[in-house]
Amino acid sequence: xxxxxxxxxxxxxxxxxxxxxxxxxxxxxxxxxxxxxxxxxxxxxxxxxxxxxxxxxxxxxxxxxxxxxxxxxxxxxxxxxxxxxxxxxxxxxxxxxxxxxxxxxxxxxxxxxxxxxxxxxxxxxxxxxxxxxxxxxxxxxxxxxxxxxxxxxxxxxxxxxxxxxxxxxxxxxxxxxxxxxxxxxxxxxxxxxxxxxxxxxxxxxxxxxxxxxxxxxxxxxxxxxxxxxxxxxxxxxxxxxxxxxxxxxxxxxxxxxxxxxxxxxxxxxxxxxxxxxxxxxxxxxxxxxxxxxxxxxxxxxxxxx
Ligand SMILES: C[S@@+](CC[C@H](N)C(=O)[O-])C[C@H]1O[C@@H](n2cnc3c(N)ncnc32)[C@H](O)[C@@H]1O
Numbered sequence: 001x002x003x004x005x006x007x008x009x010x011x012x013x014x015x016x017x018x019x020x021x022x023x024x025x026x027x028x029x030x031x032x033x034x035x036x037x038x039x040x041x042x043x044x045x046x047x048x049x050x051x052x053x054x055x056x057x058x059x060x061x062x063x064x065x066x067x068x069x070x071x072x073x074x075x076x077x078x079x080x081x082x083x084x085x086x087x088x089x090x091x092x093x094x095x096x097x098x099x100x101x102x103x104x105x106x107x108x109x110x111x112x113x114x115x116x117x118x119x120x121x122x123x124x125x126x127x128x129x130x131x132x133x134x135x136x137x138x139x140x141x142x143x144x145x146x147x148x149x150x151x152x153x154x155x156x157x158x159x160x161x162x163x164x165x166x167x168x169x170x171x172x173x174x175x176x177x178x179x180x181x182x183x184x185x186x187x188x189x190x191x192x193x194x195x196x197x198x199x200x201x202x203x204x205x206x207x208x209x210x211x212x213x214x215x216x217x218x219x220x221x222x223x224x225x226x227x228x229x230x231x232x233x234x235x236x237x238x239x240x241x242x243x244x245x246x247x248x249x250x251x252x253x254x255x256x257x258x259x260x261x262x263x264x265x266x267x268x269x270x271x272x273x274x275x276x277x278x279x280x281x282x283x284x285x286x287x288x289x290x291x292x293x294x295x296x297x298x299x300x301x302x303x304x305x
Contacts, residue, residue, distance in 0.1 A: 004063035004098040006070060007015035011054045012090030016081050019056065023077050027070070029059040043219055054088030054212065067094045113147060116160035118185050120147040136214055138179060147181055151266045154298035155182050155240050158264045162236055162300070163189050170235030173197075173256055175249070176267075179303050180207030180239050187211075187219035194220045195230060233258045239265050243272035247279030254283045257303040266298040273297055 003127050008029070010226070012020045021032045035056045061070060082089055112121045120136045121127045129135040138146055147153060159182060163170070169192030174183040176198055183196035184207075198204050204224045211220045223230070227249055236258050239246055246265045257263055263285065268276050270292070276299055277288070288299035 004096065006061040006063055006065070006067055007095045007097045008057070008059040008061065008074065008092060008097065009090075010059075010092040011056045011088065011090040013054050013056055013085040014052060016085045016088075017055055017057070019081055020078065021059075023081070024059045024074070027061075027067075027073055027077055029061055032057055032059045034194065038097040053216060054090075055148045056090075061094075063096060063098075067096070070094065071161075104161065111148075113153075115153070115156045116164065116189075118156065118160060120156075120181070120185075120187060122146070124301045125257040134185070136181070136185055136188060136211060138181060145294070148177065150293040151240050151268075151298070152181060154293050154296060155238055155264055155266045156185060158262075158266075158291060158298055158300050159186060159236065159238060160189065162262045163191075164263070166235070168192070171195075171233065171258070172236045173230065175239040175253065176241040176245075177207045177222065178203050178240070180210045180222065182212050182240065183207065183222070184211050184216050186236070186238075187216045188214065191219075191236075195226060195234075196220055196222045197230060198222075199224060199226065204225045227256070232256050235261045237261065237263050238269045239263075243276045243279075246276055250279045250283065252278070254285065254303070260305040261303045261304060263301040263303070264279070264298065266296070268297050268299065270297055273299075 008024070024032055034212045071092060073249055074092050078092070112119065112125050112127050117133050118136060119127060119129045119133050120138065123137050123139050127135065147156065169190055171193045172183070172186040172191040174186065174194065174196040177183050177196035178198060180196060183194045187194045196207060198207065201224050204222050207222045208217065211217045211222065232255060235258050237253055237256050239249070239253055246268065253263060265276060280301060285301035285303055287301040
């Protein structure tokens with residue numbers, strides 16, 4: 001697509017972001033991107049960390065206008081805000097950009113994807129699922145787990161493959177549920193009972209919202225209780241937490257497996273494979289089967305019948 005835009009580059013004080021966005025919209029901006037903290041990382045943002053003083057913005061204007069005149073208008077419009085908020089501004093500059101539709105390109109980071117009969121879509125994508133497919137809708141950026149991260153995808157693939165081998169509705173435990181994506185997927189794909197835990201209360205809240213939005217609130221129990229307080233006898237246990245955390249919790253994870261159950265461990269960097277294998281070696285599990293994507297691996301173990 002050969003769209004052309006004038007792209008505004010500016011950093012603005014954190015407290016002025018909304019006002020600046022509103023001002024730019026009245027000047028004809030067709031969209032603004034605010035570069036906030038990255039949420040889809042393995043390390044949860046520290047809520048106590050100081051919020052940044054300013055945020056970089058990119059705003060987009062149709063290219064068929066005089067850039068110098070537009071920049072003058074922008075500076076005039078921002079004048080009163082600059083007077084109100086003294087610190088955190090950079091000079092505004094405009095760049096001509098082309099060859100890409102900015103309004104769509106950022107969404108490419110959250111494409112619709114399918115794993116077996118599961119279809120995961122961001123809320124803005126209209127998707128028609130086949131009658132035998134389960135459609136899971138997620139808003140990205142609220143808690144870890146849009147499905148776009150390699151570790152989540154590996155878990156979903158292992159989960160779907162495991163469910164395909166079962167002829168009964170399994171009990172599933174999702175440790176470190178984040179957005180709830182794995183737990184909701186399990187419920188949609190026919191799990192009989194799903195328990196999802198996360199030590200982050202905000203993640204639990206997001207997971208609850210996502211479960212409700214997908215009509216799965218009653219099917220998924222979401223809790224912030226620690227693993228050792230949860231029951232046992234699960235047919236599938238998922239843990240997309242870092243290798244070190246998987247190893248630290250190894251005994252508790254294994255203790256929750258029913259005979260014949262599957263344990264899916266993700267969040268393991270390739271260079272941590274031997275650490276993870278060593279951590280689970282004492283428990284006499286079958287496997288592991290290894291799957292990999294980017295710099296991550298997933299280990300799937302089975303407890304003997
Ligand atoms: C990488 S995210 C995984 C989210 C989601 N399950 C997925 O696969 O996309 C890891 C989550 O595990 C949680 N977590 C880390 N250690 C945990 C523990 N010991 N018990 C429960 N939750 C934990 C974090 O708060 C975070 O939400």
